[in-house]
Amino acid sequence: MDLNKVLTGKWEGNYDAINWNEVSDEIDKATWHKLTEQFWLDTRVPVSNDLKDWRELDDDHKWLVGHVFGGLTLLDTLQSQDGMAALRLNAKTQHEIAVLNNIQFMESVHAKSYSTIFSTLNTPKEITEIFAWSDSEEFLQNKTKRIYTLYHDDESPLKKKISSVFLETFLFYSGFFTPLWYLGHNKLTNVAEIIKLIIRDESVHGTYIGYKFQTEFNQLSDNEQQELKDWMYSFLYDLYENEEKYTHLLYDEVGWTDKVLTFIRYNANKALMNLGQDPMFPDTAEDVNPVVMNGISTSTVNHDFFSEVGNGYRLGNVEAMSDEDYKIDSWENKHKQD
Numbered sequence: 001m002d003l004n005k006v007l008t009g010k011w012e013g014n015y016d017a018i019n020w021n022e023v024s025d026e027i028d029k030a031t032w033h034k035l036t037e038q039f040w041l042d043t044r045v046p047v048s049n050d051l052k053d054w055r056e057l058d059d060d061h062k063w064l065v066g067h068v069f070g071g072l073t074l075l076d077t078l079q080s081q082d083g084m085a086a087l088r089l090n091a092k093t094q095h096e097i098a099v100l101n102n103i104q105f106m107e108s109v110h111a112k113s114y115s116t117i118f119s120t121l122n123t124p125k126e127i128t129e130i131f132a133w134s135d136s137e138e139f140l141q142n143k144t145k146r147i148y149t150l151y152h153d154d155e156s157p158l159k160k161k162i163s164s165v166f167l168e169t170f171l172f173y174s175g176f177f178t179p180l181w182y183l184g185h186n187k188l189t190n191v192a193e194i195i196k197l198i199i200r201d202e203s204v205h206g207t208y209i210g211y212k213f214q215t216e217f218n219q220l221s222d223n224e225q226q227e228l229k230d231w232m233y234s235f236l237y238d239l240y241e242n243e244e245k246y247t248h249l250l251y252d253e254v255g256w257t258d259k260v261l262t263f264i265r266y267n268a269n270k271a272l273m274n275l276g277q278d279p280m281f282p283d284t285a286e287d288v289n290p291v292v293m294n295g296i297s298t299s300t301v302n303h304d305f306f307s308e309v310g311n312g313y314r315l316g317n318v319e320a321m322s323d324e325d326y327k328i329d330s331w332e333n334k335h336k337q338d
């Protein structure tokens, strides 16, 4: 089947069932396995345990936490509504489509999880203000619109993948800095747990989409590769310049701007690495503030694509369904005590 034709409704031949026993790209299968193994939901993390820490913050720091999460909500909304749908159109295998479906759903979980945090920490009036801000803030809207436009440009499938990796591995990190900073100081640890679960997902997404990018990029001629590289570095630099302004806006008041900029340059290099490219900035892990690095590495979370799930987060005990479960009365009785 020509998958692009299938996905755009133009396919007229027989329709093929997906066969997971014949997988042409083993990375699809490994990624599916990894992502389903690390599945999580925001509602399982006890954010209200952070209320004591939250009440001890002054207004400037509360403002910062609320607004970085407002910005992150917008980016995860873009990923769940447009990003994965855009990448699906250029999928090469049916298994890749299945992986992207999984990613798309998790992006919706990410976007929703900030609302779980807001409803616990913020007043309804504050929540309304945060969303009004993220729906109109100039630098946040700039980056969102830039990526949105590329997602809907069907002329350049590789630019869609570059956009996705830049968003996942670079643009999120001006926001992630704040919860990681608090985690490094052993504050807001449940909020940070949610963010670490998101980072763990983004790490797999960035690696996988970067890998898919590289398989196609390597088939281009030298000239085509060079042209795309030039575009990629200049796009990254444009995004960085915008990110500098966004970072000043968020962090000048609390005085963390320089630390955040180092952190985002380090992550910009990681985004390029996912795409198989050389770094752009001189910043390395040693340059990043140790408190934030400590936040990233605390507890048992891991960022290594192929290693086992190591997060403190636990799924509830799962028991198999029985016939009794399908009788609604008995189900209610059985679970009343839970």
Ligand SMILES: [Fe+2]
Pocket (backbone or CB within 6 Å): 076, 079, 106, 107, 110, 111, 198, 202
């Ligand atoms: Fe996400």
Ligand SMILES: [Fe+2]
Pocket (backbone or CB within 6 Å): 079, 107, 168, 201, 202, 205, 206
């Ligand atoms: Fe993602």
